[in-house]
Amino acid sequence: MAIKILVTGGTFDKEYDEINGKLYFQNTHLPELLQLGRCRMDIEIRTLMMIDSLDMNSEDRETILSFCKKSEQEQIVITHGTDTMEITAQVLGQANLPKTIVLTGAFIPIKFGSSDGLFNLGSALAFAQTLPHGVYVAMQGKYFLWNNVRKNRSSGIFEETLNNKA
Amino acid sequence: MAIKILVTGGTFDKEYDEINGKLYFQNTHLPELLQLGRCRMDIEIRTLMMIDSLDMNSEDRETILSFCKKSEQEQIVITHGTDTMEITAQVLGQANLPKTIVLTGAFIPIKFGSSDGLFNLGSALAFAQTLPHGVYVAMQGKYFLWNNVRKNRSSGIFEETLNNKA
């Protein structure tokens, strides 16, 4: 089964600048993560942007949507900053595409060694292979439907918005 | 959703003995992996044994089967050495339990830092949540049915036994 990964940036791919001590973006770490995971799937990676999801605007989201539409693969994983993942999920969900689209991200940059990114990538790829068509957020081991998820800003926990019984 | 993890050892949990330079087993690293992954699922871990899967005998496999039978959770992930994972999968598969059972493992010990274990654990937990009842092997990003999988000993790749078209 073939899977498309669309890269948009987020904490996932942030780097640490040794000279000025600030975080910044350079290249995606997706290929090295897939190698670490000894992943043997047929995967095509496409970087659409490398931005903090707080800086993502509606035009950026249209770009993501358009790449989902024209993707040959029916299974799509999108790496995305956690702060506005739910907003992008809504834009994609309302488009009602005949595809399984899974957004995922990380709380700790890959480069910082103790990342949740590798765990989340493993689960997102699995969800993309098994869930019915629709748009989902995969974080912290769970998956959420696009119209029933939010990131709790104070606790950092992803939760359902409707029947939140964690 | 609640998930049970049954720990049996395997490369996953091997440690390096600094004094004699040999690999050995101590405690499972599953709890720290779930914490690294910021996993928020309702998970119960039970260690059944800590052995190399080349040393696993049919009695050990009966033990694993019996714990699958009596597990309250319908979703079960089993960590297991890769060398005989397919044999245990067959024992469990023939029992035809009304549960989703996913076996997973690692090629590199968790403690060696560059492990595929975190990736595989993420995918195994996701497959356990989404696949129909049955017994599966989850490795290298893919899942396989218990009666259609083998580890290629020379390449280290998991592949289908029947219609092997990767």
Next chain:
Amino acid sequence: MAIKILVTGGTFDKEYDEINGKLYFQNTHLPELLQLGRCRMDIEIRTLMMIDSLDMNSEDRETILSFCKKSEQEQIVITHGTDTMEITAQVLGQANLPKTIVLTGAFIPIKFGSSDGLFNLGSALAFAQTLPHGVYVAMQGKYFLWNNVRKNRSSGIFEETLNNKA
């Protein structure tokens, strides 16, 4: 031989806040680093402050100096942010204490996994045991006298100020 380590913060001990994505200070990582290094020296660690060295003022430097003065150990290692390490070295150097004082730091936080901190700590402890009384900066494998060192802000390289021939 007994060595005193005085902790002042710096990149060395910075942590990543998963919720707000900013760097901050919590506890020092010195004990775990010494354990990683299997260090068997008689070492006493004292945390004096946990600050970015750009925020260090002359009062802070007087505190460091006073702890150097009253240290029972003649060998002292100070962990310090790299940005103003040379200024603190000058304050300590002008005091002309009958002790060997070595300032060191890191370009990458310990917690980010790929740190130079462990390497620098190893060299700083060695320089403290072998150099004559005086104040030194130990970075990037080298040592510098307190009155002949600066951090090149654009390249991030520590270099001599007088006869700079790298």
Next chain:
Amino acid sequence: MAIKILVTGGTFDKEYDEINGKLYFQNTHLPELLQLGRCRMDIEIRTLMMIDSLDMNSEDRETILSFCKKSEQEQIVITHGTDTMEITAQVLGQANLPKTIVLTGAFIPIKFGSSDGLFNLGSALAFAQTLPHGVYVAMQGKYFLWNNVRKNRSSGIFEETLNNKA
């Protein structure tokens, strides 16, 4: 100051074979360690052999001695398995060369992520720069003279043989 590093193998450079689960040697990790440490010294690396120090014979030690003799650099660091480090130190020490030679190693392979190797390398390079001519073992933060050191096989601690007061 220029330093020569002679590589002989040892736990330092051991790798984990994913297929057969055994440890083996491939290439030295010294260059990547020096890069991790942001080392800016003038260093020349020469690999002499890649063996377990339990397999090192007197011919191998003659090879090491001969490279120490003809080294242009007066400061030499030798990476070496810990098990027979003291024997090689004796061979080199009795030659009485007008050079500072520091043997070091690791209890955990570099590739296993939690190595003491980076710490030891930092200290060995520092000792090589500051100690008078002679042959030394640098492990666990300390240095030992070639004729007064042994590895305690049961505890894994390097200690003095004469006045052993830890």
